[in-house]
Amino acid sequence: MKCVHRAPTLLEAQLAADALSSLGIATHILNANAAGALGELPFLHAQPEVWVDDDSQASWAREVLAALHAAAPRTERICPRCAERNPGNFLSCWQCGTPLAE
Incomplete structure (x- = not known):
């Protein structure tokens, strides 16, 4: 081992x-x-x-x-609608559901 x-x-x-x-x-x-x-x-x-x-x-x-x-994604994505910080692997904002830009 x-x-x-x-x-x-x-x-x-x-x-x-x-x-x-x-x-x-x-x-x-x-x-x-x-x-x-x-x-x-x-x-x-x-x-x-x-x-x-x-x-x-x-x-x-x-x-x-x-x-x-x-x-593994390491960056954060900022929501264009509500400015909430989201993990880099999220496709939409956890707060408001807006799609996040690539």
């Missing part, structure tokens, strides 16, 4: 593991319940980690996760 991803939250670790599992890469999440030990454990030792079962798939898994991370 090899560690391919250290996530800031359990949700992000689960999303990464699910993405890899959908490609046939068997994974395990370690430190899933270690957040309660923060303060007793160093911060980096309490973060959830995604591990692959097959060491030969580790580099592929890292490439997949890097591509997913790079493709």
Whole structure:
């Protein structure tokens, strides 16, 4: 087994593991319940980690996760109608429903 991803939250670790599992890469999440030990454990030792079962798939898994991370929208979109801030992946404003420009 090899560690391919250290996530800031359990949700992000689960999303990464699910993405890899959908490609046939068997994974395990370690430190899933270690957040309660923060303060007793160093911060980096309490973060959830995604591990692959097959060491030969580790580099592929890292490439997949890097591509997913790079493709994630990071910008905000401002609604032209109500000026509300919306995440970059929204197609319409969550506040008023106005379509957001590309």
